[in-house]
Amino acid sequence: MSVLDPHLARYAARAKGMTASEIRALFAVASRPEVVSLAGGMPDVSVLDYDQVAAVAAEVMASQGDVALQYGGGQGSPELREQLCTVMRTEHVSARPDDLVVTAGGQQALDLLARLFIDAGDVIVAEGPSYVGALSAFGQYEPHIVHVPMDEGGLIPEALAETLDRLRDEGRTPKMLYTIPNHQNPAGVSLDLERRQAILRLAEDHDLMVIEDNPYGMLDFKHETRTPLVTLAPERVIYIGTLSKIFSPGMRVGWVLAPRSVRDRLVLLKEASDLCQSNVTQAIAEAWLRTQPWMDQVRAFTELYRERCDVMLAEIETAFPAEAAVAAPTGGLFAWVSLPPAIDTGAMLPRAINARVAYVPGRAFFADGGGTQQMRLNFSYADSTKIAEGIRRLGKLIGEELTLLEAFGR
Amino acid sequence: MSVLDPHLARYAARAKGMTASEIRALFAVASRPEVVSLAGGMPDVSVLDYDQVAAVAAEVMASQGDVALQYGGGQGSPELREQLCTVMRTEHVSARPDDLVVTAGGQQALDLLARLFIDAGDVIVAEGPSYVGALSAFGQYEPHIVHVPMDEGGLIPEALAETLDRLRDEGRTPKMLYTIPNHQNPAGVSLDLERRQAILRLAEDHDLMVIEDNPYGMLDFKHETRTPLVTLAPERVIYIGTLSKIFSPGMRVGWVLAPRSVRDRLVLLKEASDLCQSNVTQAIAEAWLRTQPWMDQVRAFTELYRERCDVMLAEIETAFPAEAAVAAPTGGLFAWVSLPPAIDTGAMLPRAINARVAYVPGRAFFADGGGTQQMRLNFSYADSTKIAEGIRRLGKLIGEELTLLEAFGR
Numbered sequence: 001m002s003v004l005d006p007h008l009a010r011y012a013a014r015a016k017g018m019t020a021s022e023i024r025a026l027f028a029v030a031s032r033p034e035v036v037s038l039a040g041g042m043p044d045v046s047v048l049d050y051d052q053v054a055a056v057a058a059e060v061m062a063s064q065g066d067v068a069l070q071y072g073g074g075q076g077s078p079e080l081r082e083q084l085c086t087v088m089r090t091e092h093v094s095a096r097p098d099d100l101v102v103t104a105g106g107q108q109a110l111d112l113l114a115r116l117f118i119d120a121g122d123v124i125v126a127e128g129p130s131y132v133g134a135l136s137a138f139g140q141y142e143p144h145i146v147h148v149p150m151d152e153g154g155l156i157p158e159a160l161a162e163t164l165d166r167l168r169d170e171g172r173t174p175k176m177l178y179t180i181p182n183h184q185n186p187a188g189v190s191l192d193l194e195r196r197q198a199i200l201r202l203a204e205d206h207d208l209m210v211i212e213d214n215p216y217g218m219l220d221f222k223h224e225t226r227t228p229l230v231t232l233a234p235e236r237v238i239y240i241g242t243l244s245k246i247f248s249p250g251m252r253v254g255w256v257l258a259p260r261s262v263r264d265r266l267v268l269l270k271e272a273s274d275l276c277q278s279n280v281t282q283a284i285a286e287a288w289l290r291t292q293p294w295m296d297q298v299r300a301f302t303e304l305y306r307e308r309c310d311v312m313l314a315e316i317e318t319a320f321p322a323e324a325a326v327a328a329p330t331g332g333l334f335a336w337v338s339l340p341p342a343i344d345t346g347a348m349l350p351r352a353i354n355a356r357v358a359y360v361p362g363r364a365f366f367a368d369g370g371g372t373q374q375m376r377l378n379f380s381y382a383d384s385t386k387i388a389e390g391i392r393r394l395g396k397l398i399g400e401e402l403t404l405l406e407a408f409g410r
Numbered sequence: 411m412s413v414l415d416p417h418l419a420r421y422a423a424r425a426k427g428m429t430a431s432e433i434r435a436l437f438a439v440a441s442r443p444e445v446v447s448l449a450g451g452m453p454d455v456s457v458l459d460y461d462q463v464a465a466v467a468a469e470v471m472a473s474q475g476d477v478a479l480q481y482g483g484g485q486g487s488p489e490l491r492e493q494l495c496t497v498m499r500t501e502h503v504s505a506r507p508d509d510l511v512v513t514a515g516g517q518q519a520l521d522l523l524a525r526l527f528i529d530a531g532d533v534i535v536a537e538g539p540s541y542v543g544a545l546s547a548f549g550q551y552e553p554h555i556v557h558v559p560m561d562e563g564g565l566i567p568e569a570l571a572e573t574l575d576r577l578r579d580e581g582r583t584p585k586m587l588y589t590i591p592n593h594q595n596p597a598g599v600s601l602d603l604e605r606r607q608a609i610l611r612l613a614e615d616h617d618l619m620v621i622e623d624n625p626y627g628m629l630d631f632k633h634e635t636r637t638p639l640v641t642l643a644p645e646r647v648i649y650i651g652t653l654s655k656i657f658s659p660g661m662r663v664g665w666v667l668a669p670r671s672v673r674d675r676l677v678l679l680k681e682a683s684d685l686c687q688s689n690v691t692q693a694i695a696e697a698w699l700r701t702q703p704w705m706d707q708v709r710a711f712t713e714l715y716r717e718r719c720d721v722m723l724a725e726i727e728t729a730f731p732a733e734a735a736v737a738a739p740t741g742g743l744f745a746w747v748s749l750p751p752a753i754d755t756g757a758m759l760p761r762a763i764n765a766r767v768a769y770v771p772g773r774a775f776f777a778d779g780g781g782t783q784q785m786r787l788n789f790s791y792a793d794s795t796k797i798a799e800g801i802r803r804l805g806k807l808i809g810e811e812l813t814l815l816e817a818f819g820r
Contacts, residue, residue, distance in 0.1 A: 005671035006645050010585055010619055012529045012551070018675055042481055050475025057690075058468035065460025069658040071452055104514060104684035111683045115550070119422045136682045140525070141422070175420055209420055235416050248479040250689040261415035265428055272546045273521045273683070274514035279660035280467075281690050 014140060026349055030358035036390030038377045039358040041185070041333055043245050047300045053248075053284075056291065060283045068283040074271040075263075076102020076255070077282040083289035084255050088241060090295070091217050093228050095257050101266045102277045106215050106242040106254040110137035112269045113211060113238065113256070118143045123167060123174040127155050129336065129365030129374065131185045131213065134178055145367035146174065152327040154191040155179060157198035164206045176209040182226055183216040183332025186365050186376035190226060190330040200233045210237045215245050216332035218298050221306040224330075230257060238262060243285055245333070246298045251281045301380075305333060308379040308387055315388045319395025321402060333380040336362075338373060339398060342405045345375045348397070357393040424550060436759055440768035446800030448787045449768040451595070451743055453655050457710045463658075463694075466701065470693045478693040481685065484677040486512025486665070487692040493699035494665050498651060500705070501627050503638050505667050511676045512687045516625050516652040516664040520547035522679045523621060523648065523666070528553045533577060533584040537565050539746065539775030539784065541595045541623065544588055555777035556584065562737040564601040565589060567608035574616045586619040592636055593626040593742025596775050596786035600636060600740040610643045620647045625655050626742035628708050631716040634740075640667060648672060653695055655743070656708045661691045711790075715743060718789040718797055725798045729805025731812060743790040746772075748783060749808060752815045755785045758807070767803040 011018075030037050060068055075081075081097035088095055103109040110133065118124070120142035126134070128147025138145065146167065149159045160177075167174055179199070181191040191199070203210050212229045220226075230239040242254035256266055270276070288294065309329055316326055316337065323340040339345065346361040362374025379387060421428075440447050470478055485491075491507035498505055513519040520543065528534070530552035536544070538557025548555065556577065559569045570587075577584055589609070591601040601609070613620050622639045630636075640649040652664035666676055680686070698704065719739055726736055726747065733750040749755065755771040762768060772784025789797060 006669060007527075007619060007672055010527055011675070012525070012527055012532075014529075015526045015675060015679070018678055040481075045476060045479040048475065048479060050479070051472055053475060053479065054468040054471035057471050058464040061464035061467050062461055065458065065463060066455060067660075069455040069458060069460070069463065069660040071450075071654075071659045104688075107682075108684040115422070116425045117417075117420055117422055119424075122422075133682075133685065140679070140682055209417060244481075248690075249481045249685075250477075250479040252684060252686075252688040252690075259416060262417055265421070265425060268428055268546075269425070269550070272517075272543075272550055274518040274662060275543065275659075276662075278514075278662040278688060278691050280658075280662075280694065281688050284690065 014142060026353055027358065030353050035353060035356045035358055036382055036386045036393065037358045038379070038382065038387070038390050039360050040378055040381055042381045043249060043301060043333070044304060044381055045248055047297060047304060048248065052292065053288070056287045057284050060287050064283055068279045070279060072276040072279040072282065074267040074276055076100065076277050077279065077286060080253070080282045080286040081255070083286050084241065087246070087289065088257070091214070091225055091228060092231050093239065093257065094231070099257055099263070100255045101258070101263050101270060102282065103254045103256060103270065104252040104274065104277060105244055105249065106213060106240050107133050107137065108273070109240040109254050109256045110134050110213070112266050112273065114138045114141050115269055116262070116265055117175060117209070123172045124176055124178060125160070125163060125174045125208070126178040127180070127184060127187070129186050129362060129371055130178065131180060132360070132364045134213065135365070135367050139367070147366060147368060147370060150184070150187050150189065152189055153195060154181065154184060154187070154189045155195065155199065157195055157202065160199060160202055164202060168206070174206070174208060176211055177203060178211045178213065179229070180213045181229060182214055183219060183330050185216070185332065186334045186360070187327065187336045188329030188332055188334050189327050193227060196227065196229055196232060200229060200236070203233070203236055211240065212237050213240045215242045218246055219302045219305060219333070220331040221302065221309070221329070235259065246301070247285065247288060247294060251285050252278070253281060253285045302331065305380050308384050309335065311384040312377060312379045312387050312391060315391035319392050320398060324398070333378055335377045335379060337375050337377060339375070340402065341373055343398065343401055344372050346372060348401060352394060352397055355393050355397045357390045359394065424552060436763055437768065440763050445763060445766045445768055446792055446796045446803065447768045448792065448797070448800050449770050450788055450791055452791045453659065453711060453743070454714060454791055455658055457707060457714060458658065462702065463698070466697045467694050470697050474693055478689045480689060482687060482689040482692065484681040484686055486510065486687050487689065487696060490663070490692045490696040491665070493696050494651065497656070497699065498667070501624070501635055501638060502641050503649065503667065504641070509667055509673070510665045511668070511673050511680060512692065513664045513666060513680065514662045514684065514687060515654055515659065516623060516650050517543050517547065518683070519650040519664050519666045520544050520623070522676050522683065524548045524551050525679055526672070526675055527585060527619070533582045534586055534588060535570070535573060535584045535618070536588040537590070537594060537597070539596050539772060539781055540588065541590060542770070542774045544623065545775070545777050549777070557776060557778060557780060560594070560597050560599065562599055563605060564591065564594060564597070564599045565605065565609065567605055567612065570609060570612055574612060578616070584616070584618060586621055587613060588621045588623065589639070590623045591639060592624055593629060593740050595626070595742065596744045596770070597737065597746045598739030598742055598744050599737050603637060606637065606639055606642060610639060610646070613643070613646055621650065622647050623650045625652045628656055629712045629715060629743070630741040631712065631719070631739070645669065656711070657695065657698060657704060661695050662688070663691060663695045712741065715790050718794050719745065721794040722787060722789045722797050722801060725801035729802050731808060734808070743788055745787045745789060747785050747787060749785070750812065751783055753808065753811055754782050756782065758811060762804060762807055765803050765807045767800045769804070
């Protein structure tokens with residue numbers, strides 16, 4: 001294999017600057033078994049009964065092999081879409097199967113929506129911090145992403161109003177707001193109804209399209225159900241759902257609920273991207289939702305993550321310096337920690353991995369260089385003992401960093 | 411649902427002109443059971459033993475559930491990539507698992523390569539006719555596609571030389587050649603070794619990257635194996651493979667073999683597109699290739715299609731007008747028919763569907779409006795009786811069209 005890149009001169013402009021991040025290289029090291037990784041975003045699929053999934057898969061193949069092994073339509077299996085409507089109903093979203101387009105997880109929904117809506121230079125408003133996968137999906141189409149601050153109640157409506165006014169004054173009309181209203185990734189917090197209404201009023205005033213991404217809504221630690229934005233403003237909001245956190249990410253089943261005109265275009269883009277969703281996984285997911293007590297599984301996921309989150313928060317309380325701040329997660333998979341301003345979590349990561357613990361530096365969740373003193377910690381994958389050990393290692397390291405900074409200055 | 415499109419003003423420039431084609435609307439009608447469809451590109455998966463697939467799927471879920479139901483890496487499962495190297499070896503391609511990136515079928519390989527390489531206005535050279543899915547994947551990134559004529563031996567090297575010289579004289583440097591060397595879709599024909607070498611010499615002279623798409627190579631009616639372009643010029647050729655035609659399109663497993671620099675970027679694009687390939691289908695495909703006599707299945711597909719192709723050609727011989735021309739397919743799924751110049755296959759399609767037979771009009775396979783008197787006929791999906799009936803209906807219709815055209819002029 002030649003070291004020189006024979007195709008260097010041929011890359012498209014959008015791909016020229018594309019290089020694997022340092023973080024990625026570090027994570028390769030972080031996958032060693034002695035490292036406690038609080039970095040990923042993986043559900044703990046051991047909650048699932050593999051033999052039961054095996055039985056469902058076998059039944060589907062034996063009885064619907066002619067369909068499951070064949071190409072499917074670009075919009076996705078009608079039977080699966082019907083089940084997905086049932087899933088959405090548990091969160092107060094009313095939709096018919098024809099209103100959905102099935103995608104390869106929520107990530108493909110983001111990619112297709114970005115391709116459909118984003119011209120280079122478009123302004124997109126998003127929470128700060130925001131989901132790293134959305135930033136990378138959007139980033140391919142070269143927008144300007146403007147972050148709006150959050151607090152323990154999620155996106156701050158007053159801050160959104162200020163941002164939108166400022167952008168208007170600058171003549172930069174934002175095209176859309178991207179938001180995760182429930183158990184946000186990475187911030188772990190949720191919007192109450194009042195904020196939802198305030199945000200939608202602003203979207204109305206500024207004629208803003210809203211992309212509502214809801215992977216974690218059902219993983220609520222108090223079993224609350226929060227009314228989705230799409231239910232409050234169906235014509236203005238495009239909604240993204242996924243089975244990755246309530247069933248299995250290995251299925252790669254997500255979906256978009258959108259007005260017909262958008263949906264028709266998404267189907268064309270889906271076909272240009274990968275022709276169609278896998279009928280194999282669609283059939284297994286459909287049969288799973290139709291025949292299994294999947295809500296019990298969702299509760300089992302939620303209970304497990306709540307316990308682990310509690311362990312993480314308690315351990316942070318004792319192991320981290322007093323100046324560290326963390327908003328108690330309302331559910332989901334992540335806690336977002338702010339460290340004293342002297343700490344740069346990006347610079348600290350190699351030392352953390354050396355101390356056998358990994359996290360994602362806050363910078364990954366900002367398109368504008370923000371987040372240097374923050375980190376995202378995952379509590380869905382490692383067990384409680386490992387989480388406690390990981391937090392202790394991290395606390396010790398942060399203490400050492402602060403001592404050094406005190407001695408030598410920044 | 412509002413009739414007005416609330417998002418009309420927001421679409422990206424690349425998506426503004428995007429509308430469902432008339433052909434698409436007609437095909438919705440063509441799916442009625444009384445219509446013999448020679449339009450699709452579906453393999454006949456009834457060749458597969460569904461119970462055997464069910465057993466493999468169940469075994470995989472029960473024994474590897476923790477991996478199969480989880481997120482996977484962006485490059486695809488290492489175990490599957492090892493099996494895919496074995497598949498490629500049967501066609502004289504030598505590669506290591508690390509040289510591959512797994513994609514959602516060959517279509518996603520085309521989309522990711524297009525996103526990586528195509529800037530708006532770039533010139534791409536392709537066979538005329540060319541695969542409609544490649545045209546739509548490339549089309550999203552707004553290139554100029556220049557077609558090069560084919561004959562019964564495939565892409566004509568002299569015509570390619572002329573085209574490349576003309577483009578050079580015009581100052582339009584093409585970035586790549588896209589080609590399906592084996593049993594081309596839609597033309598059904600294959601390149602011999604001499605043409606392959608001539609084409610690669612031209613690629614060398616004009617510093618052209620080559621994308622070699624090989625979905626049908628193993629479906630050779632004479633069980634010939636033709637040396638792939640990538641084997642002849644590994645540094646210049648990016649190779650796309652897929653399991654869709656040798657196992658199952660429902661798996662959505664394809665792959666790209668590319669130099670490391672390209673591969674690293676493809677992994678990043680894959681992650682931005684859908685995070686990772688489904689571990690469920692990767693695990694099933696891996697176990698299938700590892701444990702089943704899959705080469706026997708490929709032979710069974712090939713024999714079935716050869717029989718049906720023979721029926722189709724024999725029926726065309728008697729039912730179509732003498733001026734109709736069809737190159738005998740060397741393998742694969744498709745025959746390409748040229749009708750007398752008076753016929754417009756696009757205009758004729760509604761009448762064909764009315765006569766209960768469907769095909770794809772030739773225009774779909776050209777980016778430049780060519781192909782008006784051609785049509786693509788599929789012989790892999792309908793059984794021989796239906797194929798014969800479909801061709802007779804089509805022959806009758808073409809006869810009527812010619813009589814009308816004779817009476818009234820064009």
